[in-house]
Amino acid sequence: MTRRRHAVIAATVLFAAASFTAAGPVSAGDARIPAPTIATGLGFDTCTAPSVAALDAWWGTSPYTTVNIYFGGINRGCRQPNLTPSWVQTVSGMGWHLLPTYMGHQPICMLGSKEHRYTAADATTIGAANAQDALAQAEHLGLLPGSALYADVEHYDRSDASCVTAVRRYVSAWTTTLQAAGYLAGVYVHQDSGLRDLSAVYDSPEYARPDAVWMARWDGNPALTGWPTAPDSQWANHQRAKQYLGDHNETHGGVTINIDSDSLDAPVATVANP
Numbered sequence: 001m002t003r004r005r006h007a008v009i010a011a012t013v014l015f016a017a018a019s020f021t022a023a024g025p026v027s028a029g030d031a032r033i034p035a036p037t038i039a040t041g042l043g044f045d046t047c048t049a050p051s052v053a054a055l056d057a058w059w060g061t062s063p064y065t066t067v068n069i070y071f072g073g074i075n076r077g078c079r080q081p082n083l084t085p086s087w088v089q090t091v092s093g094m095g096w097h098l099l100p101t102y103m104g105h106q107p108i109c110m111l112g113s114k115e116h117r118y119t120a121a122d123a124t125t126i127g128a129a130n131a132q133d134a135l136a137q138a139e140h141l142g143l144l145p146g147s148a149l150y151a152d153v154e155h156y157d158r159s160d161a162s163c164v165t166a167v168r169r170y171v172s173a174w175t176t177t178l179q180a181a182g183y184l185a186g187v188y189v190h191q192d193s194g195l196r197d198l199s200a201v202y203d204s205p206e207y208a209r210p211d212a213v214w215m216a217r218w219d220g221n222p223a224l225t226g227w228p229t230a231p232d233s234q235w236a237n238h239q240r241a242k243q244y245l246g247d248h249n250e251t252h253g254g255v256t257i258n259i260d261s262d263s264l265d266a267p268v269a270t271v272a273n274p
Helices: 002-007 009-015 052-058 085-094 123-141 162-179 192-199
Strands: 019-021 025-027 037-045 064-072 097-102 148-152 184-190 212-216 240-252 255-268
Touching: 037 097, 037 240, 052 085, 052 240, 052 255, 064 123, 064 184, 064 255, 085 097, 097 123, 097 255, 123 148, 123 162, 148 162, 148 212, 148 255, 162 184, 162 192, 184 192, 184 255, 212 255
Parallel strands: 037 064, 064 097, 097 148, 148 184, 184 212, 212 240
Antiparallel strands: 019 025, 037 255, 240 255
């Protein structure tokens, strides 16, 4: 644990100077938000949190040092028998960074079958409620203030203008609610829907800006710049992650897991030392 935390000191200090936009200027140096833990390099996400034994087998034999956790949300698709406070402590102690992902309500125009959705009329209320639930779940697992919690906003139909407004309102409420509690607000978005629509209001005073974006584009390229739907000047200070390769199996240390692959220079969970 000590070795891993030393590795992020330089990035953490630099990130602490970054400015975030909410109802008023908010920064990682604000008393409400401790300096975050920054993960760099490669990570992976998978529906069910792997066992301790699997992550032990992958540590040092795979190229990955970050693993996501679907830690809550009404639309979460997989059971999480491994995901406990003890698991968080154990795998963090191994050196793994954790990328907390919350699968809450989805846009009414989502391109998929998730049942629980929001509209422009109720997006702000639901976004705040989802954020409050995410805070409770994160605190239960031992994810400390300063952690970044990522709302999963799946791909949606941008031709529905009301739905675009709904997404922006949901993300804005998610952001302000988490920041008020001392956490950072991340969002997982598709490059051709959520990223476009949040990028377009990056400097708007009407919507709170999320602290980090995790973009899905399965082109096999892990680059965190040169994205076609958001300029490099946005979310430029240790605030980007990319899911660059979709559903596939990988085997490391004799253990096979079905994963998506990610690259990161972004805030993740901060976990107390065991």
